[in-house]
Amino acid sequence: MDGEMTGITLTLLKDLAQLSATIGNNAMLSQGAGGNTSIKIDSTLWVKASGFWLQNASIEDIFVPLELKAVRRLIDSGSDYGIQYSVVDKRITSRPSIEATLHALLPQKVILHCHSIRALSFAVRTDSNFVLGERLKGLNWATVPYCRPGMPLTLAVKKVLCEKLPNVLILENHGLVVAAENCQAVQALLNEVETRLNRPKRTCISPDINLLLAIAAGSNYRLPIHEICHSLATSPISSEIVEGGSLYPDQVVFLGVNVTAVSRDEIFNYLSGAYKLAPFILIRGMGVLVKKDISPNAEEMIHALALVCIHIENKDGLKYLSATEEKELLGWEAEQYRISLQLNK
Ligand SMILES: [Zn+2]
Incomplete structure (x- = not known):
């Protein structure tokens, strides 16, 4: 060319x-x-x-x-x-x-x-x-x-x-x-x-990294690359927003629907259970763990989700994608191609 x-x-x-x-x-x-x-x-x-x-x-x-x-x-x-x-x-x-x-x-x-x-x-x-x-x-x-x-x-x-x-x-x-x-x-x-x-992002408490590392030890999960991802769990407003549904297509395509959120008491049960493992888990009030084999794209999408949520004042007045719209994205052949391309790299 x-x-x-x-x-x-x-x-x-x-x-x-x-x-x-x-x-x-x-x-x-x-x-x-x-x-x-x-x-x-x-x-x-x-x-x-x-x-x-x-x-x-x-x-x-x-x-x-x-x-x-x-x-x-x-x-x-x-x-x-x-x-x-x-x-x-x-x-x-x-x-x-x-x-x-x-x-x-x-x-x-x-x-x-x-x-x-x-x-x-x-x-x-x-x-x-x-x-x-x-x-x-x-x-x-x-x-x-x-x-x-x-x-x-x-x-x-x-x-x-x-x-x-x-x-x-x-x-x-x-x-x-x-x-x-x-x-x-x-x-x-x-x-x-x-x-x-532009508007200021909400401030969030810092996660207890050592505690999260101890929880993740020996499991299929690790800490996210971007520390701000923890805000999805440490900020009650962000948790509420993200647990409310899917906000935009890339969230659905790369992270799926229905965020997995557990309490501090439930996390060990989850990690040792025979569940279908979620790409990331919110441990309410504590922080976020991501699956060890998550794709680089999905990792960036968690980052984006945390950034979007932290720029929203509260859950009031948000509109989420409908179940039909989510389904349409999950069955989308072109997006499947995009994901497979990334996985093959
Ligand atoms: Zn787009």
Whole structure:
């Protein structure tokens, strides 16, 4: 491919890689393989490949070139089945992001979609439109009702575009989209949105690490990499939020549904029992343990969940995904692919 690419294309892709890596390295914006970026250069849509991490954009080839017209035809047909056939170079085997149609739909040249913690902490509220209206006043923005990521979400955005052409989208129970004509403008707009959505995180008591280490000793569990994960159990508000249900797709896809929470008295029973082991356990009031063989993606998703919860004041007024929406995500073939890709690495 390199030989066929013009200098301009290479420069633009380098800009996109840099933007992607910056976002990927910020836990408040992107976690694991979540989030994706793209650029339209002439008739080609370069979009992040499924399963790749934005933070690796500067060190590996994470973008797949697609024929823009072909992807837009899929949007018209209402199905993204066969999107692999729109890959420009047939030798490429990596699969385009499940959000590729969303990137193709938006007319702006550079699109960033991420699971911003700040945006999510608002996008999971029933009154998100009202609160965001205050915070984003003066920006060209819109909210998009929750729809399963992939074609259903793209079609929901298409509906929004019938009325206006925003460059900031808040996806309910999902995340953020920022669009502009170049990477610098996307970065600037993202900074503006993040500043407006910023609010202090709640303070939580520190966990007793030695006690948790003693509990985990000899079990299938260990302590999480990110210490803030313990807040899911040490903060009663965070526990209540996370035990209330699923807030957004990546939580369901990587961590499953129904958080396992036990009391201090129950934990040894759990660890020695013949239960189907949960990816992570909240020991109420004490801290969090994660399964030793958890995938790097899932580990980052626990981190994200802790960050989202700690930025929410209380459980009141939150909207959770319905059982049907959870089921739809768990049976989702494209996401299964993304997980298997990560496990194979
Ligand atoms: Zn997403």
